[in-house]
Amino acid sequence: xxTLGRHVLAELYGCSLDLLDDLDAVSEHLRAAAESVGATxxxxxxxxxxxxxxxxxxxxxxxxxxxxxxxxxxYVAVDIFTCGGLDPRPGIRHLARAFGAESVxxxxxxxxxxxxxxxxxxxxxxxxxxxxxx
Amino acid sequence: xxTLGRHVLAELYGCSLDLLDDLDAVSEHLRAAAESVGATxxxxxxxxxxxxxxxxxxxxxxxxxxxxxxxxxxYVAVDIFTCGGLDPRPGIRHLARAFGAESVxxxxxxxxxxxxxxxxxxxxxxxxxxxxxx
Numbered sequence: 444x445x446t447l448g449r450h451v452l453a454e455l456y457g458c459s460l461d462l463l464d465d466l467d468a469v470s471e472h473l474r475a476a477a478e479s480v481g482a483t484x485x486x487x488x489x490x491x492x493x494x495x496x497x498x499x500x501x502x503x504x505x506x507x508x509x510x511x512x513x514x515x516x517x518y519v520a521v522d523i524f525t526c527g528g529l530d531p532r533p534g535i536r537h538l539a540r541a542f543g544a545e546s547v548x549x550x551x552x553x554x555x556x557x558x559x560x561x562x563x564x565x566x567x568x569x570x571x572x573x574x575x576x577x
Numbered sequence: 578x579x580t581l582g583r584h585v586l587a588e589l590y591g592c593s594l595d596l597l598d599d600l601d602a603v604s605e606h607l608r609a610a611a612e613s614v615g616a617t618x619x620x621x622x623x624x625x626x627x628x629x630x631x632x633x634x635x636x637x638x639x640x641x642x643x644x645x646x647x648x649x650x651x652y653v654a655v656d657i658f659t660c661g662g663l664d665p666r667p668g669i670r671h672l673a674r675a676f677g678a679e680s681v682x683x684x685x686x687x688x689x690x691x692x693x694x695x696x697x698x699x700x701x702x703x704x705x706x707x708x709x710x711x
Contacts, residue, residue, distance in 0.1 A: 447647060448654065450586060452686055486622035488636045498641065500634045502622045506645050507634055511658070513581060513689070520582065520688050522656070524645070550704060552586055552684060554654050555647065570684060570704060 447555030448506055448526040453535045455519040457545025463512040463519065469497045472541040476534035477501050477508050480525060505529050510538065519544070524554065581689030582640055582660040587669045589653040591679030597646040597653065603631045606675040610668035611635050611642050614659060639663050644672065653678070658688065 462468050466489055477484050486502035500509040506524035513519070519542050523531035532549070539547045551569045596602050600623055611618050620636035634643040640658035647653070653676050657665035666683070673681045685703045 447650065447652065448645075450654075450656070452584060452688070454689065485624040486632075486634075488620035488622040488634065490619040490636050492638070498620075498636050500620075500622065500636060500641055500643070502624050502632050502634060504626070506632065506654070507643055509634070509641055509643075509658075511582075511640050511660075516581065516689065518581065518689050520584075520640070520658070522584070522658070524643075524654070524656070526645075550686060552686075554586070555588065555650065555652050 448524055448553075449529075449531055450506075450522065450524040450552045450554050451531040451535055452550050452552070453521040453523075453539070454548040455521060455539050455542055455544035456517065456547070458512075458517045458519050459543035460514055460517060462542055463514040463517070464491070464495045464497060466491045466497050466499070469499050469510060469512065472538055473499050473501055473508055473510055475541070476523070476537040477503055479537045480505075480508075480523065480529050480531055480534040482508070482525065482529060482534075508534060526554075582658055582687075583663075583665055584640075584656065584658040584686045584688050585665040585669055586684050586686070587655040587657075587673070588682040589655060589673050589676055589678035590651065590681070592646075592651045592653050593677035594648055594651060596676055597648040597651070598625070598629045598631060600625045600631050600633070603633050603644060603646065606672055607633050607635055607642055607644055609675070610657070610671040611637055613671045614639075614642075614657065614663050614665055614668040616642070616659065616663060616668075642668060660688075
């Protein structure tokens with residue numbers, strides 16, 4: 444199996460409070476993030492929680508983009524999973540700017556990996572799940 | 578900030594070919610996985626690709642459950658992100674059984690972590706993204 448995808452999880456801290464409870468704004472930023480990655484949106488789902496918080500996900504032809512906001516913590520959890528050679532990181536940077544994040548942490552997981560990738564020396568913020576192959 | 582969530586990414590290898598291109602079956606298995614975790618579904622999006630493959634995501638009150646299938650590789654990428662103290666792993670196990678996976682690899686990322694968790698000694702298959710705090 445070849446490497447199929449890149450899955451970047453990001454923690455956005457210290458975000459602008461006024462945006463984190465606004466479903467329309469979250470939707471707009473998510474679509475712009477998908478565009479910044481070069482992804483094609485093929486489906487979506489959004490939900491606003493009571494008393495606060497928004498979840499949103501875009502299905503893209505290249506996997507998905509999701510956000511979950513916790514206004515009470517000024518925190519947003521993001522994950523962008525891409526295949527087809529797209530780099531998810533511009534989408535994370537877009538969302539970090541859009542939400543006014545003071546601090547961003549990312550971790551990338553290589554998905555559907557081949558043995559070649561599994562044996563490679565990877566940066567500290569990149570994980571391969573499957574390290575053993577027959 | 579306290580720990581907000583558990584995000585388990587799973588690689589399902591050697592899955593049953595006949596299920597991976599069946600949107601209705603994928604949807605049913607995803608809902609059953611959410612139920613096995615004790616999650617409440619609040620939204621969904623599904624897409625069937627040409628010539629093959631299905632993506633599906635459930636928004637749950639506790640974050641999300643997603644699958645992407647690659648029938649040509651008999652591979653399914655799963656991620657289940659839960660907050661509120663729910664354990665995502667029964668959902669992964671449910672999907673692995675449902676898709677007839679011959680092999681499963683999981684990696685858990687602790688989301689929205691506090692300093693206490695960040696400093697803890699964690700199992701090898703658990704990563705904390707944010708290791709530095711002010």
